[in-house]
Amino acid sequence: MIAKVLITFGVLFAAPFCMGLLPVRFMPGEEQKKDPLAVYLAGFLLSLAVFQIIAVPVILIMPWGFPRIVILYSIALVVLSAVGLIAGRTVLNELVAEGKVLWDRRSRFSVETFIYWLIAVGLIVFQIYMAYTHAFFDGDDAYYVAQSVIADQSNVLYRILPYTGLTTTVDVRHALATLPIWEAYLARISGIHPAIIAHSLLPLIFIPVTYLFYFQIGKRLLKKDCRKLAVFMILVSVLQIFGNTSIYTNSTFFLMRTWQGKSMLCNMVLLAVLWCLLSLWDNRGEAKEEKQTGWWIVLCAVNMTAAMATTMGAFLTGLLIAVVGLVIAVRDKRPQVLPKLAASCIPCILYLAVYMVLV
Template sequence: MTVVKILGLIVWLVVVPFCMGLVFLPLFKERFKSVGTVFVAGYILFFTALELVGIPIVLFTVYNGLTIFTRWFTPLILVLSLAGAGIALWEKKRGYGLSFAGFDRFKESSPEEKIVMLLFLGLVGFQVYMSFTRASFDGDDAYYGVQAVIAQQVDTLYRVNPYTGRSAPLDVRHALALFPVWEAYLGKMCGIHATIIAHSVVPLVLIPLTYVLYFQIGKALFGGKRKQLPMFMMLIALWQLFGNISIYTTETFFLTRTWQGKSFAGNFVIPAVLWIFLCLFASGEKEDTIVPKGMKNQGKWLGRAVHTNIGEKGLWILLACLNLAGGASSSLAILLSCMMTAGFGFLFSVRERKFGILTKAGFSCVLGGIYVLLYLLLTHGIFVP
C-alpha cells in the first residue's frame, strides 16, 4: 500500500506537471526547450488550472467542495498532460525535442566546476533531508494546515472556521488562495493525510523545484559564460541555508514553512517573474550553445538556438499564466507579480523602443487583474456569493 501511495505522489507531483509543461514546447525557441524550463512551466500551468477550476467552486459550493473540485480538476490536468505528451512526440518527429545540453555541458566541464556542482547538490540534498526529518511547526499551521485537513475530511472549502471547527461564512480573505486545497487534493488522490502532505511531502518537491528555477535564472544571467553557473548555484544554496536571520526572511519560509502559500509566493512566484523577463531581455543575444548528440537538423537547431525574437510569445503566455497562478499562494503575490510585470514591461519597451512590448505586458496582466478585482469585491462586501 505504501508503494502505491509513493507511486501516486510521483505521478501527481512529477509526471503530471512535467507533461503539462510540454504543452509550451511549440511556443518556445529551442534555447528554452530544456527539462528544467518544462518542469517550471508545468507547475505554473498546474497552479493556473488550480485557480481557474477552484475559484468558482470555492465561491459557489458550500458542501462537497473538494469532491466537486476533484471531478473537474483531475480530467483537466490529465487532458493537458496527454496533450503535452502528444506535443512532445510531434516535436521529436520534427527534430526539435527537449534539450539535454546541460548534461553534456556538465560532462565537458572542468574538474573544479564538477566539484562545485556536486557540493551544491549535496547542500540541496541536506536541505531536503532536514526538511523531511525535522519538520517545523508555527502558529500559521493552525490555519493553513487545518484548512487542508478540513477540506480533506469535511469536504468543504473555506466554510469551516479552523480555530473552532464550526461552520462559518466564506472566508473571503483567503478564499482565492487555494494552496491548502492543492494539498488536500494531493492527499485525497494518494490516500495520505493532508498534514503529512504539507509537512513531509511538499518540501521534497518544492525545494528542488525552486532550485531548478534558480538554475534557469543563472542560465539567463550568465548567458554564454556558463562556467560561473555552478558557483552561482552554490552561493544560492548557502544563502538559503544561512538566511534564517529573522522569522520573516524568504529563506526562513523556504526551509521551515515550505508548505505555506506565502513561502511559495516569495521563493517561486516572484523569482519566476524575474526569470521570464531576464529571458525576454536577452532576446536576440547569442549564447554558448551545445547541440545535443544525435539531434536531427543540427544546423537548423543551432541557428534557431542562438537567436530569439523580441516578445517571445511562449514567455508572454507563460507570464500571463504566472500572473494568475501566483494567486494560489497568496492574493498579494498576484498584485506584486502584476506590478513587476508592468514595471519590467515598461523598461523593456523603452529599451527596445517598441510600444507593442508594453501592450503584451498589459495583456499578460489581464487574468491577474480580474483576480485582484474579484478579491476587492469580495473583501469589501460588494460581491457576496
C-alpha cells in the same frame, strides 16, 4: 498503495512535464526545446494555474465542493497532458536527441567545475534533508493546514473556522488563495494526511523546483558558463542556509515554512516571473518576437499561481511586471511590449476585481 504512489508521481511530475511540452513548442530558438528542466517548470506552473482556475469558482459556489474539484482537476490534468504530448511531440523528440548528445559528452567538464557542481548539489540536498527531517511547527499551521484537513475529511471549503470548529460564511480573505486546497487534493489522491503533505512532502517538491528556477535564471545571467553557474548556485545555497537572521526573511520562509503560500510567492513565484521576463528580454529580434507565444502563456500561468499562493500575490506580481516592463520599453525602445505585458496581467486584474467585489 503502489497505485496511489504512481498517481501522485503523475500529478507532481509526469503531468507537469507533458503539459510543459505545449508552451515550450511555441518558444523561440532551440534552447528551451532541448531543456527538460524548462519543460517541467513551464508545465508545473501551468498545472498550478489550472487548479486555481478550477478551484476558485467551486469554492465560491459549492460549500461542499471539494470532491468536484478533485474530479475536475484530475480530468484537466489528463486532458492537458494528452494535448501536450500530441502537440509537443517534436519537442519530445528533440529532448531525446539532446539527451543522447549530452551522454556522449558527459566528460566535457573540468575537474574544478565538477567539484563546484558537487558542492552545489550537496548543499541543496542538505537543505532538502533538513527540511524533511526537521519539520518546523508554525502558528499559521493552525489555520492553513487545518483548512486542508477540513477539506480532505469533510469536503467543506472555507466554511468552517479552524480555530473554533463553527460554521461561517465563506472566508474571502483566504478562500481565493487555494494552495491549502491543492494540498488537500494531494492528500486525497495519495492517502497521506494533509499535515504530512504540507510538512514533509511539499519541501521535497518546492525546494528543488525553486533551485531549478535559480538555475534557469543563472543560465540567462551568466551565459551558460558552467563554472560560474555552479558558483552562483553555491552562493545562493549559502545565503539560504544562513539567511535565518529573523523570522521574516525569505530564507526562513523557504526552509521553515515551505508549505505556506507566502513562502511559495517570495521564493518560487517571483523567481518564475524573473525567469519569464529575462527570457522575453533576451529574445529581441523581430523574428523571435513573433514566436514568444509560449513565454506569454507561462507568464499568465505565473500570475495565476501567484494568486493561488496568496491574495497579495496577484498585486505584487503585477507590480513587478509593470516595473520591469517599463525598463524594457525604455531601454530597448520596445513600447510594443507594454500591451502584451499588460495582457498577461489580466488574470491578476480579474482575480483582484472578484476579491474587491466579495469583500
